[in-house]
Amino acid sequence: MSSPETPKPKWLSEPKTAAIVGCPFSGGQPKPGVDQGPINLVEAGLISQLSELGWQVKFDGHHQFEEIKASDDPPIGVLKNPRLVSRVTQSVAEVVSSHVKRGELPVTLGGDHSLAMGTISGTLSQYPDACVIWVDAHADINTPETTDSGNIHGMPVSFLLGLGSKIPEFSWVKPLLKPGQLVYIGLRDVDAGEKRILRENGIKSFSMHEVDKYGIGKVVEMALDHVNPQRDRPIHLSFDVDALDPSVAPSTGTPVRGGLTFREGHYICEAIYETGLLIALDLMEVNPSLADDVSVQQTVAVGCSLVRSALGEVLL
Numbered sequence: 001m002s003s004p005e006t007p008k009p010k011w012l013s014e015p016k017t018a019a020i021v022g023c024p025f026s027g028g029q030p031k032p033g034v035d036q037g038p039i040n041l042v043e044a045g046l047i048s049q050l051s052e053l054g055w056q057v058k059f060d061g062h063h064q065f066e067e068i069k070a071s072d073d074p075p076i077g078v079l080k081n082p083r084l085v086s087r088v089t090q091s092v093a094e095v096v097s098s099h100v101k102r103g104e105l106p107v108t109l110g111g112d113h114s115l116a117m118g119t120i121s122g123t124l125s126q127y128p129d130a131c132v133i134w135v136d137a138h139a140d141i142n143t144p145e146t147t148d149s150g151n152i153h154g155m156p157v158s159f160l161l162g163l164g165s166k167i168p169e170f171s172w173v174k175p176l177l178k179p180g181q182l183v184y185i186g187l188r189d190v191d192a193g194e195k196r197i198l199r200e201n202g203i204k205s206f207s208m209h210e211v212d213k214y215g216i217g218k219v220v221e222m223a224l225d226h227v228n229p230q231r232d233r234p235i236h237l238s239f240d241v242d243a244l245d246p247s248v249a250p251s252t253g254t255p256v257r258g259g260l261t262f263r264e265g266h267y268i269c270e271a272i273y274e275t276g277l278l279i280a281l282d283l284m285e286v287n288p289s290l291a292d293d294v295s296v297q298q299t300v301a302v303g304c305s306l307v308r309s310a311l312g313e314v315l316l
């Protein structure tokens with residue numbers, strides 16, 4: 001493959017360093033267990049796997065988030081666990097920002113996808129014109145007005161874009177993301193209100209329909225052409241493991257059939273690595289308490305291999 005041609009990353013320091021940000025957090029959705037995702041990914045050997053790829057790996061342990069008792073965190077409107085999600089994602093934003101600032105590549109392991117409110121805020125605070133490639137079955141762009149579930153993992157993108165009513169609890173989230181900086185791949189379960197938001201804001205998305213129609217190679221190229229036409233902007237890749245088909249990654253909270261194959265998921269990561277522009281990576285929504293042991297192992301292994309692909313593992 002093309003490892004010799006991979007451009008030297010302009011934004012990463014030498015020796016190239018990956019900073020693992022383990023986020024055992026489940027407050028953005030109702031199913032327990034997703035907080036164990038990062039613990040399982042690290043136990044499966046992710047750190048040594050990345051070292052073998054030639055990265056210095058920094059891991060300061062999984063983040064300990066302050067706890068807020070459910071009774072102290074009643075819903076704000078329909079938003080569930082709002083204070084907890086706000087405080088956790090704010091602290092994640094600070095950690096990610098400090099790694100990006102030092103030229104380290106933060107690899108944030110979720111945990112649920114509300115965490116991306118923090119990771120992307122952190123990246124954009126250092127590189128305001130970075131682009132975001134969001135790989136997911138879902139658009140996670142509900143506002144407090146459109147959400148049916150009240151689960152904040154279905155809303156981080158709208159907060160980052162500054163859409164919807166302003167919730168004082170989340171006033172730390174600055175609307176740093178502009179619609180043209182964002183592109184989706186893998187969508188197939190998008191709520192009616194979200195479809196309207198995507199349309200009204202002209203947000204580019206490649207659903208599974210386009211993946212079927214054009215093939216993943218062309219889709220990634222078109223996605224990059226949209227957010228990064230000159231291939232000169234840093235990239236934040238936010239990968240929700242439920243983008244993969246449930247037959248590939250069964251242990252996740254909101255599986256949707258008809259997803260990316262094993263290779264399509266890895267191809268996205270490989271192609272983004274090849275740009276030499278990746279500065280931050282999220283791997284979210286691995287939930288080891290859902291499904292049987294074999295499925296859990298399979299999902300954790302796929303999670304590790306997606307991260308390896310994004311950090312330069314090649315087939316040949």
Ligand SMILES: NC(=[NH2+])NCCC[C@H](N)C(=O)O
Pocket residue numbers: 112113114138140142147148149150151153154155189191240242254285
């Ligand atoms: N990160 C995820 N898995 N999000 C699923 C979101 C599902 C649904 N659209 C909601 O807003 O509740």
Ligand SMILES: [Mn+2]
Pocket residue numbers: 136137138240242243254285
């Ligand atoms: Mn999802």
Ligand SMILES: [Mn+2]
Pocket residue numbers: 113136138140153240285
């Ligand atoms: Mn998601």
